[in-house]
Amino acid sequence: xxxxxxxxxxxxxxxxxxxxxxxxxxxxxxxxxxxxxxxxxxxxxxxxxxxxxxxxxxxxxxxxxxxxxxxxxxxxxxxxxxxxxxxxxxxxxxxxxxxxxxxxxxxxxxxxxxxxxxxxxxxxxxxxxxxxxxxxxxxxxxxxxxxxxxxxxxxxxxxxxx
Numbered sequence: 437x438x439x440x441x442x443x444x445x446x447x448x449x450x451x452x453x454x455x456x457x458x459x460x461x462x463x464x465x466x467x468x469x470x471x472x473x474x475x476x477x478x479x480x481x482x483x484x485x486x487x488x489x490x491x492x493x494x495x496x497x498x499x500x501x502x503x504x505x506x507x508x509x510x511x512x513x514x515x516x517x518x519x520x521x522x523x524x525x526x527x528x529x530x531x532x533x534x535x536x537x538x539x540x541x542x543x544x545x546x547x548x549x550x551x552x553x554x555x556x557x558x559x560x561x562x563x564x565x566x567x568x569x570x571x572x573x574x575x576x577x578x579x580x581x582x583x584x585x586x587x588x589x590x591x592x593x594x595x596x597x598x
Contacts, residue, residue, distance in 0.1 A: 447474040448482035452491070459497040462487070463525035498526045498534035506540055510549055513542050515574020543582065546575040550583035555591055563588070 445453070447469050454460055454468060462483055469479040486492040501520055505511045511519065513535055520531040553569055555562050563584055570580035 446482070447478045448485060450474070451479075451482050451486055455486070455491055459500045460492070461494045461497045461524055461526040462492060463527075465492065467525060494526060495530050495533065497524070498530045499537055501526070502531070502534040502538055506535075506538055506545070510545065510573060512546060512570075512574030512576070512579065514576065515572075518574070542575060543579050546570055546573075546579040547583040547586055549573060549575070550580075550587045551590075555587060 450469060450472060451465055454465060460468075466479055466483060469482070470476065474482075483492060498520060501524055502516055505516055505519055516535055517528070517531055520526045520534070521528050550566060550570060553566055555566060566584055566587070567577075567580050570583060571577060575583075
């Protein structure tokens with residue numbers, strides 16, 4: 437006797453399951469459904485139905501993911517733009533809105549990251565390492581240089597005992 441096999445979930449059921457785990461944008465969700473070999477028409481219809489129900493919203497997804505990556509991962513504005521548009525397939529204009537809605541002072545966040553990473557030595561290569569780290573996290577070069585100047589000054593104050 438064979439076991440009862442379940443029918444594969446519908447595109448809508450699979451999309452709801454994915455949305456129950458975290459927010460997704462429409463394009464990312466469509467891509468995932470197509471990867472699971474759902475016909476494009478069925479996948480599009482399922483996503484339309486989820487949008488009508490308010491379960492799928494690109495702006496809400498962009499805002500939630502921007503908040504996650506900025507606050508918990510410490511990403512700067514450039515890295516946020518890259519991750520949300522390239523990896524999460526969200527529209528660039530919505531990503532810009534989401535980043536603006538964060539009301540986050542990225543210069544201060546950059547400084548916090550620089551303080552956490554710190555300078556191991558006073559050599560130029562340590563400063564370059566810190567700059568590469570900050571720019572790699574998505575902060576602008578001007579934000580990174582400003583943070584380096586502050587960390588360098590704080591370190592000088594510590595060394596002189598002031």
